[in-house]
Amino acid sequence: FHLEGLTFAEEFADNFVGTGIEREKSLSRFLPPILILIIMLVMLPALNLMNINVSRVYERSAEIAVRKSFGATDGDILRQFITETIVLTVIGGVIGVLLAVGLISIINAEDWLNGFTLSFTLEVASWTLGIILVFALITGVLPAWRMAKTKIATSLR
Secondary structure, three states, X not given: OOOOOOOHHHHHHHHHHOOOOOHXXXXXXXXXXXXXXXXXXXXXXXHHHHHHHHHXXXXXXXXXXXHHHOOOOHHHHHHHHHHHHHHHHHHHHHHHXXXXXXXXXXXXXXXXXXXXXXXXXXXXXXXXXXXXXXXXXXXXXXXXXXXXXXXHHHHHO
């Protein structure tokens, strides 16, 4: 008589990569590919966000030149783009959280996971919004800083 005490994650991993002999080690073989997939899924939107921020800043080079010719400092221009980035990110993050709450309620109501229920936690939502905000600031500050440092004549070309 043999009783196995596997956690849900270990049993799930064993179904994919397990050999049936060393079932406890299945999780250690399953997690690296999953972590690589998660990193790829996070980096793709980050690169897209960076591209959007770069194009948003460079399309407005004439506006920046006009503002600088009327006396706006590099700090003023940088603050403008950082504020815009924060506002757009918070709006997008709130929309994403609301969509997640709606999707969770639909999945639970329709019992798509056969007895498993999903729940929404403010801690996860707060961490998610924080990470999104950090990515937005990282990808938004550099293009804005570069454009704020350009000369007026270069920007008007």
